[in-house]
Amino acid sequence: MEPSSPPSLPPTPPTDTAPPAQPLPRGVYVPMPAFFTPSDTIDIPATQRHTARLLAAGVTGLVVHGSNGEAVHLSRRERRAVVDAVADTVRHETDSLHTPVPVVAGCSAQSVRETVELCHEAREAGATHALVLPPGYYRGLMDADGVAGYFEQVARRSPLPLVVYNYPAAANGVDLDSDVLLRLAGNPRIVGVKLTCGNTGKLARLVEGAPRVRGQHGGKGDFFVGGGSADFILQGLIVGAHGTISGFANLAPRACVRIGELFEEGRVDEARELQHEVAKGDWLAIRYGFLGVKAAMPIFHGPAEASCAVPRLPFNRLEEDGEAVREIREGMAGVLEAEKRLAEEAVGGK
Template identity: 70%
Template sequence: MDSPSQLSPPASPSDPIDQPPMVLPRGVYVPMPAFFTADDEIDIPATQRHTARLLAAGVTGLVIHGSNGEAVHLSSRERRAAIEAVVDTVRHDADLAHGPVPIIAGCSAQSVRETIALCREAREAGATHALVLPPGYYRGLMNHEDIARYYEAIASSPSALPIIIYNFPAAANGVDLNSDLLLRLAAHPRIVGVKLTCGNTGKLARLAASAPPGFFVGGGSADFILQGHIVGGHGTISGLANLAPRACARIPELFDAGRIAEARSLQHEVAKADWVAIKTGFIGVKAAMPMFYGPSEASCAVPRLPFTRLEEGSEAFDGIRRGMAGLLEIERRLAAEAAGGK
């Protein structure tokens, strides 16, 4: 597989401003971690291995530079290198018979100008969509009209990618967008979805019922995949799917097949494991990589300073092992079933 430095830029933008943006299909989207080498550079081989692993598991799309991906710890050069590594792997490994794989890049900044610049850089690297938090630094001086102008100005820029709103109050100084504002923004032709990490399933239900056709409404964690699917949501964008992509995808499949009790039982197991991931954040997800994918992925468990890896034998590490043991068994079983069916 070519290294990103050997790649030529995409022949043309994936979503020209004068054409309708790519609609995000229903399914599981995975906010990938950032992986680092021993000398603290972006680990391109690890990034590409994990991308290929997720594609083989049948995920719908990939998210780079979200909260799970340590975006705030990366330079502009590093962001581009990671996107190009994922794009290259998708180009080589994705089964495009079912359509293109959305590659969503986190492009959040406090100003319209800088956010557009991040979108332009992500587009040049091959991303298809941008995931954008609301600005929160001056929260006390902003109202919903200010936030609406922020998103509408970005989405209307010829340089910007199609926008997915990232409603994550904990990462935006408490800014929590209500369903009225989100429905207003959903009317913009280049604002194409929302990730609801607020966990508000009532909001999710209102958006699923009233947003325009083609507007993606997704939950932001794996502990309410079934709940979101029941009320008409379109999928999940969940960090736990880095570890258990098949289990996350299996929940809506069981529900759609009318196997409600099985879907509920699997959601219970996923929610237990996701609570561990929620409490430990991206550090816990990274620590679990060798548990799920073998000791060869030990380097993937290292976050960037000021954070440090959870050491085996520590109370936190043992808590992750115990809390995710049931899900690990389920994911291994589903992977074996998939391999046997080929």
């Protein structure tokens, strides 16, 4: 019996005839966790409940299937279900808004073909952009030109505009420098970068150079440059960042948004004070990774979210009475109080 032919991809128009890529607006983007039921299926109600919570807090956009979202633990069908649940909630919660809320889906794979397939599936489920890591499995066989070529080929074939995800720890140590990222910024189908490398010097070079590079290719200066951690939101804004894509914003979305608002209002001292509390809390989220973020969900959002603290095997949840959760509870106490205060102010201001 002959093997069946692989499925063909939907035709993708050439870059020069594709619709213009929608830029990412400035602001706070939240890489959501994956939520599971006790029977280890995707918890759609919890996913939609958290989506609505984040939108009510004033975030600019949502990200699914990043490293914080256990993308590597999900099947293709589960990935699609999560995107669909988030996109449906966004449509329901923001139907009166004139500005659409971006839904950025992680679509990382090791080959151009599979990455493009994931982009098509994400678009069909309602995503507006694709977040893509550099391929790192064969790192030793791929130089900087090869990595840049990978993104350029995906961008040409993908129905979604791309956001480059520079996270060396998740890409076998591949760390894109500012020269490569500026080359990619010249592609009209690549609209931004998430710098989880934490390099604020690189961030500053991209903020300065991307508009010039895009202008040379006939485009506008609408290339989103954002840090990938909440512990340097203000530092990034000072050198011109357009926002942040931070997992800690799952816990303290209002505090993360407020740092940007204070900075824009020229109230830098207040922004600095709030950044200090966010940085202390985020350090624990960084240390414990997505397990720490999930463990803190009921701490920040109430005991009804206890099920949201459960990861997928082979990982186990952090024990509620264990040392890690006690440390998280104590270390995040300051930003928790700030988040509660901001929520109360929002209610009082209505």
